[in-house]
Amino acid sequence: MTRIDVKSMTTEELVNRFVLIAFDQDAAIRHDDNATYNRLFEQMETIKDELRSRPGDQRHALVRLFEHPNIQVRLKSAIATLALVPDAARHVLQGIADSRGYPQAGDAGMTLNALDRGIFEPT
DSSP states (O other): OOOOOGGGSOHHHHHHHHHHHHHHHHHHHHTTOHHHHHHHHHHHHHHHHHHHHSTTOGGGGGGGGGGOSSHHHHHHHHHHTTTTSHHHHHHHHHHHHHHTOTTHHHHHHHHHHHHHHTSOOOO
16 A cells, blocks of 8 residues: 555545555455565554544444454454444454454454553553
8 A cells, every 4th residue: 555645534544445455454454574564564554543533533443343343443443442432342252352353363362461460451
C-alpha cells in the first residue's frame, strides 16, 4: 500500500482500510514476512490514531468488526477498542485465545495476560 492521506478519508474509508491492512498482516504473518508486517503495523497505527482524533473517538466504528470472519481483523479491532468497550473487546480476545487459531490465539492470550497483570493499559 502506498502512503495515504488519512485526514481526507471518511470514517467508513478508514474502517475499510483497517480491514485491508489486517488482511495483509495476516498474509505477512503466514509468510514470515516481518518487514511487511512492521510496515503494515505502522499503517494501522496511523488509521487508529486518526479515528481516535475524530469527534466522539471514531474507533467505535471498529466494533462491528468483532464478528468479521478473518481472525486478524477480529484481533486487531478488539485491541484497538479495548479502551472504549473493554468488556466486549476482552470477550472477542478470549474467543480468539480459546480458538487455538494460531498465531493470533497466542497474541490474544498474551494481550489478555498483559491486561490482567497491568502491564498493558489501553488508550
